[in-house]
Amino acid sequence: MINAFTFVLLGFLIICAISTCFCKNFLTSVIIFMSYSIIMSILWMVLESPDLAITEAAVGAGVTSLLFFVTLKKIHSMNDKNNEDNKAPMDEKEKDRSADM
Amino acid sequence: MDLCTNFPMFSIILCLMCGVVCSVLKKNMARYVTYGLLTVLVVLSAAVLGYTVSIDGSFIYQMGHFGAPFGNELRAGVLEGVFTVFFSVIMYLSVIAGEKHIYEDVEESKINLYYTLICLMMSSLLALTYTNDVFTAYVFVEINTITAAGLVAVMGNGRAYFSSAKYMIMSLLGSGLLLIGITLLYDVTGHLLLSNIKYAVVTSTIKEYAEPFTIIIALITIGLSIKSALFPFHSWLPDAHTASTISSSAILSSLVLKAYIVLLIKIYYRAIGWETVLETGVNDIVFVFGIMAMIFGSVFAIAQKDVKRMTAYSSVAQIGYIFMGIGIGNAAGVVAAVFHIFAHGATKSMIFTSLGGIKEVSRHSTKLDAIKGAGYRNKVASVAFAVGAFSMVGIPFFPGFVSKINFADAAIDAGGPKMIVILVALAVSTVLNCIYFFRALICLYTPVSDPGGRLTEEVDNTKPTAKYIGAMAFFIVANLFLGTFSDMIIKLITRGLSMFS
């Protein structure tokens, strides 16, 4: 009933999940997370839920990962390590406000 | 079918629509829309309460063209009526009392968004109270979580962002457990409506899944108690309540935490069945953690130097009271817990808003040594704080006293070792409450010399507005009302709880 294909996909799913959590580099782990989402959407195809497969492919693998990428860009960790002083100056408004806290 | 039965649906959808509209209005317009909405909500909820009292029963409102097991449903009874009236009144008063602070603390262009969040928060509170469907409850729990995080973060400083993130993380852990609990519940019963789940539980369907069922109850309980900051999971609460603006603190502590407890009681009574819960023994675990929260919350509160933070820790202790009441395991305990939801909600929101007034005249600080003598500088706020302190400590004629009496009654009903534990815990907790609230109160009324005249100048600059005074007066009246006419409210609660099952 459950064929080898499903086994492989589920195995991949667990490997992806674990390596997403343990990977040191954010960019790599976002990309692994993307593949996790795509495998998930294939699994939903296997489970006869095409609605979910489309939505997960568009939302999970598409938009969520894009948001992760743009966040990484904003926090300057796309190319970390070698540019320590590439960080944004402290937000001015914050400084004013935190002064009277 | 009476027109009144449509009011629950109208009030929820009106909240959603007003919230959406507020996001495009100017700040003052958004404020008027919010006040109008809250007025309408008070009226509608009161109408629902009056209707349910007059027919002496509850009604089910079918959302759409399809009946019982197929579509969504709302359900309103006496208890729901009381809850929604209470929620809308407290929300109204908190927003009005904190209006000045909202305009000061929130960035100019984002004030209308703050009111948007208030409207949507109100919709989730109403929906959590009225809903008769576990998955709808999950969706609105998420709405509640996101809006609450927004209300904390709106302050716009680092501490607020940090507290908001911490709140989100803990809360999402709770949502995850709640979601998997709901999933398992759907799996073993095949229904999502509370009444149908109960039917499946009562009939034989559930018998072969008795073991998973205990786990389901435990998961839902843990999930919701993380979200309402029961003792070991309380770490987010003091941060979130201290960092936000006054209205947000009041709303968070008196409404948001309570909505989850209302949902939990609803699920216990209407979906799982109170007897089943007692059989599994989940209530004993809740009881133990409730007692621990009562003691440890107060101990932590004593250690605080900041009155606002102290009040936040006092919330941890009071949440402990409520869970302890649920955990006692008899009907009287739950009645006392529900009454304490009202008592604590009314009192804690008053204390937080009064702290807003005290803060203005104490060099923008709520540290214990800063608020010395504030009782003479801002009289209204200090009187309100004193009333709140009396209520939390348990002086007669204030709501806190009534709920303590009720808890003791319920304990004596229960008997056995639980009775002794509860009575000892109540006594210890009362003493601890006395220590920290009276210390704050004494500080408040200690006369101080004012060498540079700076404090007087501050007082002159910050005359409390008429709205603030009105709101505080209304708060005090509401508290005294809850304290003196408690019999009537307890009768309503008992009536409402008996309609649940």
Place this chain on the structure above:
Amino acid sequence: MQAVIDYISSNLFEGVAIILFGIGFTTLFLHPNLIKKIMGLNIMDSSVYLFLAAKGFVFGRKAPIVTDGVAEMESYINPIPTGLVLTGIVVSVSVTAVMLALTIRLYWRYHTLEMDEIMQIIRKEGK
């Protein structure tokens, strides 16, 4: 051994979903880094959805789209879990967006993503 094989053959999807739930839950709870926490949140949510979808599946039945005019329960899987998951996916993407926005703000303010370090800085600044 037989018990393990039985368990796997009858609960494969559910077991994997629970393991993923555990991974996500632990990451959200314990990983100090905010970005990793958010990924853990996503993994946790989608694992519950996998569980739900697996519970709706029935052997030998098709997706619930009536194409050939046959509307009998015996030919389609249970549509309810699919609908619930559809709702859930959108909820989790909204939560993710809010959390990421908070992360950016915290980074601008404190220059770090570790919750522990931020807490230490706040404590120090408060004194």
Place this chain on the structure above:
Amino acid sequence: MSRVRTDYEKTLWRKIVRFVNGEKDLFDEQSGFNVETEELEDRRHRNFFEEAELNKKKVQIAELIEERSEETEQRAVKLYERFYRLFAVITCVAIIAILLVTVANLPDYGDPDNPANNEVSKKYIEDGIKDTGAVNIVAGMILDYRAFDTLGESHVLFIAAVCVMILLKIDPDSEKGKRFISLENDRAYEPKNDPILVWATGILVPIIIVFGIYVILNGHLSPGGGFSGGAIIGAGLILYLNAFGFKKTERFFTQKTFSVVSVSALLFYSISKTYAFFTGANGIHNIISKGTAGDIISAGLILPLNICVGAVVACTMYSFYGMFRKGGL
């Protein structure tokens, strides 16, 4: 005792480990990305922001952390943290173990006699077309039978957009906002008018958006619907934005567009659902006809609602991205 290998760093395993950690390319020994030019540009455009002050603040923060670590209470805190961590790990493992055991006692996977396959799903499948007019039973279910959930869900998206606005929106007229925009000028990160990107986008974006519209319009006939279609359109808009920059997208998508589209869509949604709930609960006949099942224009309110949801989702996704990128649309 085994021989110490000096060439450990060069082994394939080590390379793979480093690749997984993102430190290095698998076969290229030199370095992965060539980011130097980008970096230079970054620095140049950051120069005029009081680097000295920034450094001072950074040193302060470093000092704060250091001082903290020297305190005497440090040991107790560490012990407490370790204990807390251990306790938390045990809790997590216990939750997983308990749930894994629980799963074994649940209804079997894929069994047609499960409690979930009861009269509710039977009604949805067998009367779905008659009741809702939608061929895709899932669409009929989420937009008609259980519409209240979906109503809440589209508002969740809206609330998330509001929260992101509260957190990240920058007022471009104020003094601080101007400073901030020049500081976080993220056009500096982009490849400017990269021909490959521009050409590929020119071909792809129309296809993506047309596909998204197809998914939305066929929501009641085929898999998909408002949410997935909206997300696809949103992704297409984001791709367009990335290739051509904000200057071009601002011509058709501003803050105002976002407000108008999402507010009117959500209001229409709420009002039409109020009508449906009201007539349903009070037993009034619904005058909206269901049409012939299988046609594009059929299924009563489901098609307009799908369009509304799609509009809201597309706008929200795009606004998330815009807010994250530059704090505005």
